[in-house]
Amino acid sequence: MRRYGPLPGLDSTAGHRSLEPLPYELLENKMAVQAAEIERYARENQRLAAAHVALRQELVAAQRERQRLEAHIGSIQTENDIQIRVLLERIAKMDANIRAGESVKKDLQQAHMEAQSLLTARQELTSQIQQTTQELQKAHAEVKRVPEIHVELDNQRQEHRRLRAVFEYEKGLNIEQVEQMQAMETNLVSMAREMEKLRAEVSNAEKKLHAPNPYGYTYRDLDPSYSPAVQGSAVYIDGYGMPQVQMSVGAIEDEPLSNKQAQHTKEVECATIPFKWRNEVAKNTNSSKDIKVVSLIDRVRGSWDVDTLQTLFQPLDIIEICKIPISSLRVPDQLVWHFTKMGCFAVKSVSHLAKAVSDSQRASSSSISNAIDSSV
Structure with a gap:
């Protein structure tokens, strides 16, 4: 690099001397x-x-x-x-x-x-x-087991054919029995009428026996052979094989039993044959199925009103109803349609019931009814 100015080591006096010629060295x-x-x-x-x-x-x-x-x-x-x-x-x-x-x-x-x-x-x-x-x-x-079943089936068919033949034979016999049964029903109705007439006569006789006599003796003394009516019912079999009951006759009381008497009353079965309405008119007019006993009794004669019963019930039902002793009934009593514990129809009373038929009579009546129904 270039430097301007006086050389180092030279004082100001040297500057004044620079103009002077320097030595060669x-x-x-x-x-x-x-x-x-x-x-x-x-x-x-x-x-x-x-x-x-x-x-x-x-x-x-x-x-x-x-x-x-x-x-x-x-x-x-x-x-x-x-x-x-x-x-x-x-x-x-x-x-x-x-x-x-x-x-x-x-x-x-x-x-x-x-x-x-x-x-x-x-x-x-x-x-x-x-x-x-x-x-x-x-x-x-x-x-x-099919072959065995076929054999049994063939046996059953043969048995069926045999029973069919027996049935046809029995059917011809049943027709005759039905005709006999119808005749028996007619006879039973007439016998019921005669029974009511006899009851009326017996009632009149009892009234005469119990009536006061100014001569001091009774009708029973006049005729020792006369036997008074016995209270209750006696069972006998008529000529047609039907069970009949000899009924005692008594006036219907107008008042119900007292409380003491009512405690000893019981409900007794009357019949196994259900009561049936005779026609639809009677069925409709008595839809309650509970009939007052007093409406079915002729109070003048003191016996069942057969004409009224015929308009309401079947002949066999009329016979079963007529077997109930009138002397054992009361005004509030009713013929009621109910099932008993044994599964049978019964006639029930508000006060009490009198047993009308025995078990054997029920069985015979039931067999007759079943025979009639099957034949019809």
Whole structure:
């Protein structure tokens, strides 16, 4: 480098002396010093030029490296963007899968329930199959018995034919029996009328016997052969094989029994044959099925009113009703249609009942009624 100004080591007085000619040695020394400085400056300049070139090369290399790094950074950033997009897509898919997982969970629970129901159905089907297998085995065993069943069926057919022939034969006989039964019913009605007439006569005779006599004797003393009516009922079998009852006759009391007497009353069966209405008119007019006894009795004669009974009941029913002793009835008594504990129809009374027929008579009456019904 060049320096301007006075040389070092020279004072101000030297400046004033510069104009003066210098000696030769000083000039040579000065030139040598300047040459050395120039040479030093040249070397310094070369060194600086080399350093400048190296710096230029390093700058170019640095720029290339920067460009390479920028390209690498760009590629890395692009890859990062791609990876971020992929991750975002995965996250979105995972969110969708998580949301769909709830429905899948519900479907799984439903599938478990269906599996349990199918398991239960399978067990039921297994039990049904076992039961069906057992039934099939039984059916096979029964199939083996088919020839025996055919033999039994043939025997039954032959028995049926034989019974059919017997039935046809018995049917012809039953027609004659039905005609006889109808004649018997007619006779029974007439006999019931005669019975009521006899009751009226007996009642009149009893009234005469109990009537006061101014001569001091009774009708019983006049005719010792006369036997008074006995209270109660006596059973006998008539010529037609029908059970009949000789009834005592008495006036119907107008007042019910006292409390003391009512405590000793009982309900007794009267007949096993159910009472039937004679026609639909009587059935409709007496729909209550409970008839006051007093409405069925002729209070003048003191006996059952057969004409009224004929309009309401069947002939066999009339006979069963007429077997009830009138003397044992009261005004509040009713003919009531009810089943007893034995499963039979009974005539019930508010106060009490009198037993009209015995078990044998019930059996005979029931057999006659069944014969009539079967023949009809």
